[in-house]
Amino acid sequence: MIKANRRRLYSVLGSAVRAIVIVSICFVILRPVLVKLVSSFMLERDLYDQTVKWIPRSFTLENYRNMFIHMHYTEAFPRTALFAVGIALLQLASCTLVGYGFARFRFWGSNLLFGLVIFTLVVPPQIIILPLYLNLRFFTVWGLIPEPGIDLLGSYWPFILMGISGTGFNNGLFIFIMRQFFKGMPRELEEAAYIDGANPLQTFLRVMLPGAKPALVIVFLFATVWMYNDYFFTLMFMRSGNLLAHRLDIAAHNYAHSIGAFFTGQYISLLNNTGMILFITPLLVLYILMQRYFVESVERTGIIG
Amino acid sequence: MSTKRRFRLSLRGREAVCGYLFTLPFTLGFVLMFLHPFLQSVIFSLSKLELGSTGYSLTFTGLSNYHNALFVNADFPRLLLETAGSMFGGVPLILVFSFFAAILLNQRFKGRTVARVIFFLPVILGADIILRMESADYITLFLEEGIVDVDEMTFVGRDQLLGLLMYMKLPEQLLTYIVVGALRVADIIRSSGVQILIFLAGLQSIPSSHYEVAKIEGATGWECFWMVTFPLLSPLIVTNIVYSIVDFFTTPTNPLVVFIEENMFGSAGYGVSMAMSWIYFAVVTVFLLLTAGLISRKVVYMDER
Numbered sequence: 001m002i003k004a005n006r007r008r009l010y011s012v013l014g015s016a017v018r019a020i021v022i023v024s025i026c027f028v029i030l031r032p033v034l035v036k037l038v039s040s041f042m043l044e045r046d047l048y049d050q051t052v053k054w055i056p057r058s059f060t061l062e063n064y065r066n067m068f069i070h071m072h073y074t075e076a077f078p079r080t081a082l083f084a085v086g087i088a089l090l091q092l093a094s095c096t097l098v099g100y101g102f103a104r105f106r107f108w109g110s111n112l113l114f115g116l117v118i119f120t121l122v123v124p125p126q127i128i129i130l131p132l133y134l135n136l137r138f139f140t141v142w143g144l145i146p147e148p149g150i151d152l153l154g155s156y157w158p159f160i161l162m163g164i165s166g167t168g169f170n171n172g173l174f175i176f177i178m179r180q181f182f183k184g185m186p187r188e189l190e191e192a193a194y195i196d197g198a199n200p201l202q203t204f205l206r207v208m209l210p211g212a213k214p215a216l217v218i219v220f221l222f223a224t225v226w227m228y229n230d231y232f233f234t235l236m237f238m239r240s241g242n243l244l245a246h247r248l249d250i251a252a253h254n255y256a257h258s259i260g261a262f263f264t265g266q267y268i269s270l271l272n273n274t275g276m277i278l279f280i281t282p283l284l285v286l287y288i289l290m291q292r293y294f295v296e297s298v299e300r301t302g303i304i305g
Numbered sequence: 306m307s308t309k310r311r312f313r314l315s316l317r318g319r320e321a322v323c324g325y326l327f328t329l330p331f332t333l334g335f336v337l338m339f340l341h342p343f344l345q346s347v348i349f350s351l352s353k354l355e356l357g358s359t360g361y362s363l364t365f366t367g368l369s370n371y372h373n374a375l376f377v378n379a380d381f382p383r384l385l386l387e388t389a390g391s392m393f394g395g396v397p398l399i400l401v402f403s404f405f406a407a408i409l410l411n412q413r414f415k416g417r418t419v420a421r422v423i424f425f426l427p428v429i430l431g432a433d434i435i436l437r438m439e440s441a442d443y444i445t446l447f448l449e450e451g452i453v454d455v456d457e458m459t460f461v462g463r464d465q466l467l468g469l470l471m472y473m474k475l476p477e478q479l480l481t482y483i484v485v486g487a488l489r490v491a492d493i494i495r496s497s498g499v500q501i502l503i504f505l506a507g508l509q510s511i512p513s514s515h516y517e518v519a520k521i522e523g524a525t526g527w528e529c530f531w532m533v534t535f536p537l538l539s540p541l542i543v544t545n546i547v548y549s550i551v552d553f554f555t556t557p558t559n560p561l562v563v564f565i566e567e568n569m570f571g572s573a574g575y576g577v578s579m580a581m582s583w584i585y586f587a588v589v590t591v592f593l594l595l596t597a598g599l600i601s602r603k604v605v606y607m608d609e610r
Contacts, residue, residue, distance in 0.1 A: 018414065025406070026423045028491045032430065032439070039444050047444070094330040101327025105320050113328060118547065120339055122590060124555050126565055127582045130575070131342035131349065141337055165334020173548055175331065177503065180540045184510055200323045214506040222428070222499070229432030232557070245434040269443035276435060283429045291422055 033280075040064065040274035044267045063274035070251040070258070071244065071275055080228060080244040081282065083156065088223035090163030091171055095219060096212070098166050099178025100204055104190070114179070121172025125232060133236055154239040159227075169226055169233060174219045181215040182208060221290050225283055248275045350579035370580035380564065381581055388554070388561040389588055395493065396549045403497040403545065407504030408534075421505075428498035433557060440558045496552065500545045507541040508534070536605040543601050547593065554589050561585060 039047070040063050042056040067073075102114050136158050140149035152158050162168040166175055185208065193203040209216070231245045241247075252271040256263045263271075314322065325332075350370055352363040374381050410421050511534065519529050556562065565585070568578035 015414065018409065018412075022409065022420050025494055026420065028494050029423055029426055033426070035444060094334075098328050098331040101324050105324030105327065106317070107321035107324035110324060110328075113332065116335055117331060118593075120335065121547070122551055122586070122593060123343065124562070124582055124586060126562065126569070127346050127579065127586060128339075128342045130569075131345035132338075134345070135338075135342045142341060162334065162338055164330060165338055166331040167334035167338045173551070176544055176547065180544050181506070181510070184507065184537070184540060186512075200327075204327075214509055218502055218506055225429050226432060229429075229434050231434040231437060248434060249438070265443050272438055272442060273444050276438060280429060280435065284426075287425070287429060288422055291418070291425070 036273040036277050039270055040277050042270060044264070044270060047266050047270065063271055064278070066255055067251055067271055067275045067278055070255040071247040071278065072242075073244075073247075073278065076242060076244045076247045077282065079242065083159075083243065084224050084228035087156075087159045087163045087168070087227045088220055090160060091166070091168050091174060091223045092216065092220050094164050094166040095171055095174035096178050096209070096216065097204075099175045100182050100208060102175070102179045103182035105200075117166075117172045117175050119172075120167055121170065121176070125169075129232075129236060136237060153237055156238075158237045159233075168223075169230065170222070174223065177215055177219055178212070181212055185211055217290055221287065224286065228283060244279060248272075248279050251275055346579060347583075350576060350583050352576055354575045366576070370574075370576040371584065373577045374580045374584060378577070378581075384561045384564055385585060385588065388559065388585075389592075392550065392553050392589075392592070395489070395496075395553060396546065398489070398493050399497050399500060399549050400542065400545055402493050403500035404504055404538075404542075406497065406501045407508055410501065410505055411508045424501055425498045427495045428502065431495060431498065431556075436556065436558050496549075499548060499552070503541050503545055503548070504538060507538050511537050539600075539604045543597055543604060546596055546600065550589060550593055550596075554585070 038056060041059050041061070043058045043060050043062075046056050046058060098117075102110060102117075133153070136152045138149040139145065139152045152161075159168065162171075166172075189207050189211070190203050193207045198206065229245060231249065234243050235241055235246060252263065252268045252275065255271065256268070348363065351365060351367060352370075353366050355362045355364075406424060410417065410424060414420075515533050515537075516529055519533055524532065553559070554562070565578050565581050568581065569575055
């Protein structure tokens with residue numbers, strides 16, 4: 001009896017400690033978002049008001065209205081979303097194939113090739129950005145296409161080409177994740193499929209892919225989020241800067257310019273924070289939808305084990 | 306029958322062909338999209354680059370750019386040491402935290418979905434454009450500073466903590482490490498999103514039958530953790546180390562990255578900033594090879610052969 005009581009006490013205590021730890025970690029993570037959210041409803045004078053910390057005194061939606069217009073949201077968002085999801089799907093397809101190839105087949109040079117995958121991941125973008133720019137400006141495929149080559153800049157082609165070939169931003173990581181994941185899957189399923197007469201591609205598509213759902217969802221999510229957020233590469237390769245990230249960057253200044261006013265740094269910051277909320281909201285929605293999907297994944301499908 | 310025989314390869318040969326086919330996208334991408342710019346960047350770092358109206362000209366200057374970066378530039382060696390130092394310190398903390406967080410999030414408790422959503426938020430919030438904007442944002446800097454004492458743990462009291470740890474007679478180096486780690490807790494938490502996700506996906510892919518077997522054999526929860534969970538997650542530890550290091554040294558807000566980007570078009574010249582990226586890159590590569598090499602010896606794969 002006493003033993004049972006003590007055990008219950010321990011489990012209650014354990015839950016309490018866990019709850020405290022989780023809540024405080026959540027607070028640390030949420031604080032920047034809360035700060036943005038709160039300030040997006042403020043007027044500029046609330047920023048100088050010492051008594052205002054978390055609750056705005058003068059609640060306003062002006063910031064949202066202005067930023068929505070000056071980010072060209074209705075036009076830039078669909079374009080950016082389509083771009084991000086499209087490229088992410090290409091990256092997902094290529095990285096999954098390549099990752100599976102590394103995980104399950106032994107072939108001469110596979111370790112070297114995999115080393116190169118990690119290598120592309122580890123080379124910082126700053127090192128290759130200018131040569132890459134020149135390469136895409138005069139795209140000759142090592143001289144196969146006659147000089148001066150094709151100008152791929154200003155189009156989606158750089159991203160498409162890098163997407164289907166698993167050399168896009170952080171794609172080495174995706175290949176790595178897929179490889180580790182496939183390696184961790186038991187071999188029996190594939191063997192059964194082979195015995196039933198499936199070829200490697202069929203086995204991959206019908207047996208391995210359904211089991212890899214959590215990894216697929218994660219890679220897709222990362223790829224989408226990183227393409228959507230990307231500023232550095234898209235600005236460099238697309239010239240026009242009409243994606244949402246570029247619009248967000250200059251929206252506040254555009255607004256000031258359009259009404260011919262001078263904005264203080266504080267007001268610009270207020271507008272920028274509102275813009276950031278507008279910018280991340282679609283990502284949050286996508287993310288919440290997908291997270292439900294990969295949380296239930298393995299436990300439910302039960303294909304592994 | 307006869308057609309089949311003509312194409313018959315050995316089992317191993319067929320496996321190799323599959324391996325090459327699956328990894329073909331990357332092989333092509335590496336040769337077409339990556340290798341050329343990469344080799345060019347080596348040449349750039351050894352030359353003086355002059356951009357003109359019609360194109361660019363290169364003059365070979367040998368190792369002088371490297372000499373400039375290491376011995377002439379006043380800030381680079383110091384920044385390099387600092388960045389490398391904080392990477393050495395930060396990566397193990399991120400790993401431990403994300404491992405712990407993933408295990409926490411894998412347990413069943415009320416509000417688990419919400420907690421998961423929040424824990425992975427930094428993946429979305431910590432991407433390119435948002436980081437760039439936040440690093441120069443008034444509200445973020447101002448309001449964060451207003452409540453920054455939470456990070457510095459006023460509620461425990463830094464000195465009390467130090468005293469407690471002293472009392473426990475811990476070695477001094479470990480002590481400083483813990484205290485410095487505690488001060489960076491918000492940073493650590495916010496840069497662990499991807500790592501937690503990777504660990505969590507791994508946790509979910511461990512077949513429940515493994516635990517059932519362990520339970521039947523009479524293993525306690527503690528033994529289950531060390532005999533089942535930990536070894537099966539070990540491949541992902543390598544993934545996460547690689548990711549943490551790469552993420553750390555390519556974030557746009559990393560002081561060294563900022564410094565290199567500033568130098569790219571500054572007085573020092575493009576060649577010198579290339580040389581700096583190369584030195585930085587070399588340091589990180591050595592670190593990466595050492596840790597990954599050491600740890601992957603201990604890694605357990607489900608698929609042993």
